[in-house]
Amino acid sequence: MKMPSVPKTDELMQTGIHSIEPETVLADVVSYLTRHRLANVLVIRVEDGKKLLLGYISEADCMEHLSNELFYGSPMPIQTAATIMQKHPLCVTSDTDIFVLSSVFISHKCRFLPVVDDKHLLGMVCRSDALKALDQYYRQWVRLHDQERKSIDVHEIMNHRFLVRS
Template sequence: MKPQPAPNANELMTAVPHTVTPEMRLADVIAFLVRHDLASVLVARNENSKKELLGFISEGDCLEHLSNELFYGAPMPIQTAATIMKRHPLCVTTDTDIFALSSIFVSHNYHYLPVIDGKFLVGMVCRSDVLRLLDEYYRRWVKLREDERTSIDVHEIMNHRFLVKS
């Protein structure tokens, strides 16, 4: 019996992640994060009923810009999602397998990864979901290995050892 293929991002992504628009003001982005109990949010623009991914904003980005604004004074122009976001976030596709996802999460210490199809956002993958699915995959793999084990026939081994060819 062969093991099942490794799961991929399509099997565990959240299909409709929270997004903000690039025009949203910093204060509104912070209110959005607090209201939805999020640590980060994607910035996207609607294009023909699809969402074009533009960037990524974390709580840390908001802290930095809000504290700078409070300490140094209000910048001109007013800060928006477009002015504070990190552009070109690391993304994955729906067919990125669980081992590649694990590697990215470990190497970069990310908690979330956007899932894209071309330039359009199709979902979001969470590190804890990858861990959960990888654990399930591991448990199926261990069970498969245990099911394949058979009892050793000591007589057969001994007979092979003492066969003499003439």
């Protein structure tokens, strides 16, 4: 039995993802997150029919900017997704294998990663989907290696032990 190929991001990613435009005002970003029950949202701009990833906004980012605005007063200009987003998000490519993907999820303690091709957004991969794929790959590996194991022939071991030389 041959081991299947190592799973890659393109097999795991979801293409139907939530996103907002950079001009979206802070209040609408918060409404979008709460309405869709999201912890994060990607900020994109569509250029030539492709989604260009600009950054992302987390619930914590929104809390920070809302509380600052309430405490210090309204800033000028008005806060938008472009002004509050975290630029240069950590991303992976569609050919990233499950081991690199696992390492990134573990090292950076993130729950999702955007999948890009030269800053163009292709989809999103979730840590839980990566875990499922890694578990399936592990189970296949165990089945393969269990079949390769052989029972120990006790008679053969005993015969080697008592070889008589003349």
